[in-house]
Amino acid sequence: MTRSFSLAVVAGDGIGPEVTSQALKVLDVIAPAHDLAFTTTDYDLGARRYHATGETLPDSVLEEIRGHDAILLGAIGDPSVPSGVLERGLLLKLRFALDHYVNLRPSKLFPGVATPLGDPGDIDFVVVREGTEGPYVGNGGAIRVGTPHELATEVSINTAYGVERVVRDAFARAQARPRKKLTLVHKNNVLVHAGHLWSRTVAAVAPEFPDVTVDYLHVDAATIFLVTDPARFDVIVTDNLFGDILTDLAAAITGGIGLAASGNVNPDRTTPSMFEPVHGSAPDIAGQSKADPTAAILSGALLLEHLGVPEAAAQITAAVEADIAGRGAVPRSTEEVGEAIAQSVTDLGAAEGVP
Amino acid sequence: MTRSFSLAVVAGDGIGPEVTSQALKVLDVIAPAHDLAFTTTDYDLGARRYHATGETLPDSVLEEIRGHDAILLGAIGDPSVPSGVLERGLLLKLRFALDHYVNLRPSKLFPGVATPLGDPGDIDFVVVREGTEGPYVGNGGAIRVGTPHELATEVSINTAYGVERVVRDAFARAQARPRKKLTLVHKNNVLVHAGHLWSRTVAAVAPEFPDVTVDYLHVDAATIFLVTDPARFDVIVTDNLFGDILTDLAAAITGGIGLAASGNVNPDRTTPSMFEPVHGSAPDIAGQSKADPTAAILSGALLLEHLGVPEAAAQITAAVEADIAGRGAVPRSTEEVGEAIAQSVTDLGAAEGVP
Numbered sequence: 209m210t211r212s213f214s215l216a217v218v219a220g221d222g223i224g225p226e227v228t229s230q231a232l233k234v235l236d237v238i239a240p241a242h243d244l245a246f247t248t249t250d251y252d253l254g255a256r257r258y259h260a261t262g263e264t265l266p267d268s269v270l271e272e273i274r275g276h277d278a279i280l281l282g283a284i285g286d287p288s289v290p291s292g293v294l295e296r297g298l299l300l301k302l303r304f305a306l307d308h309y310v311n312l313r314p315s316k317l318f319p320g321v322a323t324p325l326g327d328p329g330d331i332d333f334v335v336v337r338e339g340t341e342g343p344y345v346g347n348g349g350a351i352r353v354g355t356p357h358e359l360a361t362e363v364s365i366n367t368a369y370g371v372e373r374v375v376r377d378a379f380a381r382a383q384a385r386p387r388k389k390l391t392l393v394h395k396n397n398v399l400v401h402a403g404h405l406w407s408r409t410v411a412a413v414a415p416e417f418p419d420v421t422v423d424y425l426h427v428d429a430a431t432i433f434l435v436t437d438p439a440r441f442d443v444i445v446t447d448n449l450f451g452d453i454l455t456d457l458a459a460a461i462t463g464g465i466g467l468a469a470s471g472n473v474n475p476d477r478t479t480p481s482m483f484e485p486v487h488g489s490a491p492d493i494a495g496q497s498k499a500d501p502t503a504a505i506l507s508g509a510l511l512l513e514h515l516g517v518p519e520a521a522a523q524i525t526a527a528v529e530a531d532i533a534g535r536g537a538v539p540r541s542t543e544e545v546g547e548a549i550a551q552s553v554t555d556l557g558a559a560e561g562v563p
Numbered sequence: 564m565t566r567s568f569s570l571a572v573v574a575g576d577g578i579g580p581e582v583t584s585q586a587l588k589v590l591d592v593i594a595p596a597h598d599l600a601f602t603t604t605d606y607d608l609g610a611r612r613y614h615a616t617g618e619t620l621p622d623s624v625l626e627e628i629r630g631h632d633a634i635l636l637g638a639i640g641d642p643s644v645p646s647g648v649l650e651r652g653l654l655l656k657l658r659f660a661l662d663h664y665v666n667l668r669p670s671k672l673f674p675g676v677a678t679p680l681g682d683p684g685d686i687d688f689v690v691v692r693e694g695t696e697g698p699y700v701g702n703g704g705a706i707r708v709g710t711p712h713e714l715a716t717e718v719s720i721n722t723a724y725g726v727e728r729v730v731r732d733a734f735a736r737a738q739a740r741p742r743k744k745l746t747l748v749h750k751n752n753v754l755v756h757a758g759h760l761w762s763r764t765v766a767a768v769a770p771e772f773p774d775v776t777v778d779y780l781h782v783d784a785a786t787i788f789l790v791t792d793p794a795r796f797d798v799i800v801t802d803n804l805f806g807d808i809l810t811d812l813a814a815a816i817t818g819g820i821g822l823a824a825s826g827n828v829n830p831d832r833t834t835p836s837m838f839e840p841v842h843g844s845a846p847d848i849a850g851q852s853k854a855d856p857t858a859a860i861l862s863g864a865l866l867l868e869h870l871g872v873p874e875a876a877a878q879i880t881a882a883v884e885a886d887i888a889g890r891g892a893v894p895r896s897t898e899e900v901g902e903a904i905a906q907s908v909t910d911l912g913a914a915e916g917v918p
């Protein structure tokens with residue numbers, strides 16, 4: 209029996225459309241072998257629409273998107289739009305409105321991938337970044353703007369409700385992994401109120417997961433370990449802002465943001481989850497077929513996993529691994545990489561005897 | 564004519580006293596050749612005093628410290644004290660009360676130093692971290708603590724006054740360096756109020772320094788460049804929290820926090836500035852003579868530079884470089900490293916004909 213899924217596609221700005229079309233191509237290629245059918249609806253959101261209409265994410269569009277099974281997002285942001293307008297008005301609005309409280313960012317150093325680290329060891333961890341609280345809530349403001357007496361605030365909001373649900377999710381993920389290790393990252397020696405809420409919550413939930421080993425690192429120390437001993441990490445759970453910072457660094461040590469996928473997940477499944485590469489819109493190389501679509505394609509694999517088709521997700525990941533292992537020094541176009549991975553998906557399917 | 568300086572010494576917790584005594588030894592060794600005399604006053608502050616009296620930094624002690632020419636600090640923090648008590652009540656209280664608005668953290672990869680990066684290039688930059696504002700102000704709180712309805716906030720406070728003075732200081736430092744490049748690091752696409760204040764301030768001050776090239780990076784992207792292309796950085800100016808995170812990473816790529824020195828500087832010289840290694844109290848190795856005193860010794864060099872004796876500062880740095888270049892695989896004790904650097908200081912003095 210064919211399972212049908214409706215996908216909302218927000219290709220967005222810059223290289224977003226280029227990489228998203230490769231991700232969709234790979235989803236199309238893998239669908240028949242797993243009895244999947246995807247219907248897609250494109251949403252024209254981002255800089256173009258903002259300039260044309262002044263809109264970032266109209267409520268009616270948000271409600272339409274809400275009706276889908278999942279969202280595939282390319283990239284948001286353009287230098288022609290003031291910094292923050294599209295990020296807050298579109299990308300973060302989606303994450304917050306759809307209550308994507310688990311921002312899932314796996315980091316794995318695939319064989320054959322160049323890393324800036326001299327001796328990287330075996331890197332394979334996942335960051336569970338809180339997605340609906342912290343300094344990202346948009347609470348803050350400014351007075352006397354543009355005068356010598358300007359004062360600007362940013363308020364980080366943290367609730368027991370919000371912290372506990374993401375901590376519990378992270379524990380469950382750690383429990384399901386071979387090493388069963390959870391590292392809380394915060395800065396509880398300075399941000400004592402938020403930090404102690406996080407620390408106390410981890411301590412309170414820990415007894416429910418007796419097999420999981422827990423430790424704690426200040427965010428500054430965590431950046432040190434990410435470059436000196438990344439193999440120490442298994443699951444990291446952290447605040448929205450710290451997660452933003454750590455996952456770019458994590459991407460850098462595992463071959464760059466061209467390979468880093470992410471999911472903005474609502475584990476309660478009351479809303480569609482959203483899958484997107486960690487990279488941005490890279491306006492400098494947009495439209496030149498230079499962007500690496502691998503991160504977008506791997507985000508498609510995370511989408512499949514979330515939709516309950518882990519075999520298909522694993523097949524895409526294996527195809528990416530195979531393609532990466534064979535990458536030479538000659539740069540390929542966005543389409544060539546997408547095509548090669550799609551071909552590899554087909555080959556793997558044939559090898560396993562699925563049509 | 565001998566110049567006399569009074570130093571307040573806060574050796575602090577863990578390895579603090581061990582490394583501080585090596586820094587003082589080197590200052591003593593270098594003093595005569597440059598006609599310097601140091602008088603020191605030890606302040607018993609940190610975990611011991613907290614347990615004995617409940618005090619972190621009594622007002623009377625703060626006032627005494629204020630009377631000195633500079634402060635040499637070892638490290639603060641102990642697992643026996645709840646996280647945040649000594650950090651907020653002592654270390655940050657000193658930085659804030661003495662208006663140390665420039666937290667100066669140079670990063671240089673000395674020849675012969677092991678780095679986790681495979682191809683580090685020529686790393687030589689300085690982070691000017693704001694020291695008296697941002698999420699470090701201690702503004703925030705929590706309600707319904709320990710209940711399922713707990714809510715905790717942390718408020719980042721940023722003023723035109725506070726941002727402008729540190730930005731101007733960073734521009735002046737960039738101006739004085741060969742490459743004359745300033746990078747603002749923030750997250751102005753999310754923290755729009757604080758971020759735009761920083762961006763506008765940099766844009767407003769830039770015309771006063773026409774020779775300085777300016778660019779901007781989001782904090783997440785900055786961590787990527789710190790591991791993929793650290794040579795691109797010359798002077799970084801950033802917020803208190805981002806500076807905390809970036810400078811630990813910067814230390815990691817330049818050989819570790821055992822080598823990273825810092826100054827908490829009040830450029831207006833209305834209060835004593837404070838010099839300390841970037842590393843913490845490392846309670847796990849305290850009292851074992853295993854700590855590397857190099858960062859404390861280099862902090863002494865920053866202190867001399869601030870006190871207007873750059874030749875002496877350069878001599879210490881050269882001595883450290885010479886010692887580092889000769890470091891073998893056999894670990895030396897804290898005293899042995901301090902002794903070797905002190906000897907190297909003496910040798911360099913003799914070579915240059917100073918007694």
Ligand SMILES: CC(C)[C@H](C(=O)O)[C@@H](O)C(=O)O
Pocket residue numbers: 285295296299300452486488752753783
């Ligand atoms: C574009 C920006 C708002 C976003 C974030 O800060 O979350 C990005 O950096 C990310 O990590 O997805």
Ligand SMILES: CC(C)[C@H](C(=O)O)[C@@H](O)C(=O)O
Pocket residue numbers: 397398428640650651654655807841843
């Ligand atoms: C100990 C801690 C309060 C401190 C800070 O966060 O500033 C430390 O990490 C540092 O960088 O000096």
